[in-house]
Amino acid sequence: MNYTFLFDECCFLKISLTKKQYTDSRKGAPFHYVARLMKGSARIRSMGETIRLSPGDVFYIPKDIPYESFWSGSEIEWYSYGFSYFPEAEHMDYKIQKIDCDDGLKEELIALPTSVGVTSRTLADFYGVLAKLIPQMAVDEKTNEEGIFRKSKALMEKHLDLTISDIARECHVSDSTLYSMYRKVCGKTPNTIRQEILVQRAVLLLSTTDRPVQEISDTLGFSSTSYFRKILKSHTSLTPTQIRKERTNMF
Numbered sequence: 001m002n003y004t005f006l007f008d009e010c011c012f013l014k015i016s017l018t019k020k021q022y023t024d025s026r027k028g029a030p031f032h033y034v035a036r037l038m039k040g041s042a043r044i045r046s047m048g049e050t051i052r053l054s055p056g057d058v059f060y061i062p063k064d065i066p067y068e069s070f071w072s073g074s075e076i077e078w079y080s081y082g083f084s085y086f087p088e089a090e091h092m093d094y095k096i097q098k099i100d101c102d103d104g105l106k107e108e109l110i111a112l113p114t115s116v117g118v119t120s121r122t123l124a125d126f127y128g129v130l131a132k133l134i135p136q137m138a139v140d141e142k143t144n145e146e147g148i149f150r151k152s153k154a155l156m157e158k159h160l161d162l163t164i165s166d167i168a169r170e171c172h173v174s175d176s177t178l179y180s181m182y183r184k185v186c187g188k189t190p191n192t193i194r195q196e197i198l199v200q201r202a203v204l205l206l207s208t209t210d211r212p213v214q215e216i217s218d219t220l221g222f223s224s225t226s227y228f229r230k231i232l233k234s235h236t237s238l239t240p241t242q243i244r245k246e247r248t249n250m251f
């Protein structure tokens with residue numbers, strides 16, 4: 001087995017086995033995986049569904065999704081590309097699946113190195129292949145409360161200017177449904193989570209820059225500096241001045 005790691009953020013392997021193997025990953029995958037089975041056969045079981053793999057099949061396993069895998073054959077071999085960063089944070093609802101792609105793209109995938117150190121070029125080539133695979137991947141239609149929570153929170157973190165209604169629309173649910181899901185999942189409202197995200201950004205900006213308070217307030221989209229101070233105080237019990245004085249203790 002050859003493998004390479006880059007800052008614990010990716011794991012590219014060529015795996016070869018000579019006997020059956022069972023892998024228990026019911027605690028969840030540590031990475032997202034895109035892989036191609038070269039020899040043998042496999043079954044991957046997750047959340048009541050099973051996919052069957054034959055030589056040549058390309059497949060995807062999402063990060064943190066629990067699964068079990070069963071590998072069979074006198075010779076078993078596959079190329080596996082594990083990665084932490086998924087480039088579409090708003091669309092994390094891809095399921096475990098076979099990816100129907102052409103032979104040229106399959107060859108591009110396994111042409112990526114697995115036996116040398118991962119470099120910036122390696123990662124660029126990998127994400128180039130991944131960008132071609134993503135449009136051919138199926139989205140999991142079983143939208144659940146946890147999935148919508150993760151998706152909506154990722155939207156809040158990436159797009160600070162979106163309103164709660166905008167986020168609900170992107171998640172294909174009503175405002176009231178989004179509020180109900182948040183109460184069930186985390187016991188808070190979307191507005192509270194959004195405020196927490198903005199406060200985290202505010203604390204970071206106050207602690208690492210000398211930008212004026214009004215400028216930070218405007219950058220984060222607060223309606224006024226007084227409202228910004230009020231929200232900051234309610235979440236941290238500190239004023240902007242106190243945060244800046246305590247920056248050494250907070251980081």
